[in-house]
Amino acid sequence: MKNVTLIATAAMGLESVVAKEVKELGYEVQVENGRVVFEAPISAIPRCNLWLRTADRVKILVGEFKAVTFDELFEGTKQLPWENYITEEGQFPVSGKSVKSELHSVPDCQKIVKKSIAEKLKLKHGVVHKMPETGEQYKIEVSLLKDMAALTIDTSGYGLHKRGYRVGQGEAPLKETMAAALILLTNWNPDYPLIDPFCGSGTIPIEAALIGQNIAPGFNRDFVSEDWPMIKKKYWDKAFEEAEDYANYDQKLSIVGSDIDHKMIQIAQDNAMEAGLGDLVTWKQMQVKDLSIRNNNGYIIGNPPYGQRLSDKESVAKMYRDLGSIMKEHPSWSVYILTAYDEFEKEYGQKATKKRKLFNGFIQTNYYQYFGQKLKGE
Structure with a gap:
């Protein structure tokens, strides 16, 4: 065959x-x-x-x-x-x-x-x-x-979202496959800084680091079909060799993950260590309103809380307002936000350049995309 x-x-x-x-x-x-x-x-x-x-x-x-x-x-x-x-x-x-x-x-x-x-x-x-x-x-x-x-x-065994690095997670973790998709739906490349101000257990920054250094996402796990006689061992060996050859461990990255919860930052750091990414991602405990942008032409990619409980609505709305007012001062940055919050554009203070419907688990969400105006010479 x-x-x-x-x-x-x-x-x-x-x-x-x-x-x-x-x-x-x-x-x-x-x-x-x-x-x-x-x-x-x-x-x-x-x-x-x-x-x-x-x-x-x-x-x-x-x-x-x-x-x-x-x-x-x-x-x-x-x-x-x-x-x-x-x-x-x-x-x-x-x-x-x-x-x-x-x-x-x-x-x-x-x-x-x-x-x-x-x-x-x-x-x-x-x-x-x-x-x-x-x-x-x-x-x-x-x-x-x-x-x-x-x-x-x-042929996979457990789902491909299980990369093998998640040692801890929050209440509603973003699937690794969805996090990777959010990044691949942008035109980010590893020469640009990337910030996730709602990083939770760190999935988006970790997936960005894997993409940035071209590390195969399945490198740290096994697959049910590795035991099948119909797939010769040499095919698996060659695939793992190819993954090793194509990885670019020397690629410098500027990726920051921040979250208001210090426990989530600790979990994110542990997950990054398990992924073998060590100090490639900078982790910070902070609120969105304290976000500091120093470079030109960067990317915000995030999956913030949706404010689905009535008690959370106002704090979530304020968080979106804070992000909008900060990013208004940095028009060269591109912003990509996945949320089920219907009033996002209103609170953010700007209509998205593009919207894409996506399902995060069983929740219908929108992926709001704001394309930055790249500065000349950058």
Whole structure:
């Protein structure tokens, strides 16, 4: 088997960002709702898992077919080449989801898919009784959308947002994949200063440092498919070598993360140390009103509190007013703020150059973008 069909799953609104990342790795893509589909050699599985900053997972698409009855689901599943992927000892748990489909009972669909795959593998491996399922794991998902069944195998293990550096977090931490997307949606590059005045546990500054030094986000963790015989060890070795070669540890960075809560600053420092970034990010405990801008042509990127509790509304509104009045004095800076606060532009005191709808978890937010007027000669 030379090539596989891969799916990089994406949070709603981030499909184009994930697609750009996959293209930069050298693969042609097809962008769909919530996913980016592409044909690639097996060696792409290690590379995509290591390098994709904004995708949730990388899955193998084993096959798609129409299924409006359980018989069609069973037979369609059995037609697929499971023996090319799953070994005789392989464990193959099945999860599922169903949207706008005749087959709406997800537990029944899971059982049928599991039974069908087991039948196919028993036939292939000459197993009379039950498949042993004592070896490496192949997590299968049956996804039904408008009567089309898609069967995939997850190659990532736990989600790609789990970089391996988070030793602590606040109440509502921003996912690492979303933080990376917020940065990639700007035209920041590591030659410019970057400040996150609402850094919390430090996710945006840490992701910016990884991007700034071109460090692969998956470098500090493992993946379920590292145990699969179908992906030769040399592919993993080469992918990790490539990540090491492309990292630019000498790149100087000016990244500051600040927060009003000294406990969060300590957590952010611990997370940065765990990420191997040491002193690359400067951490400060301070209020937004004390923000000091010294350079020209920098970037503010932040995910401030949304003020969803009535008691917080006025303090959050004041924080936005403070930020707006400070940034009015620095028109060469670009400001990017992700918030669900409806009155943000009013409190900030300026209409955004551009707004983008994004989902932070299940919360619909706006990404307010203010493009700085770059100074000549800078």
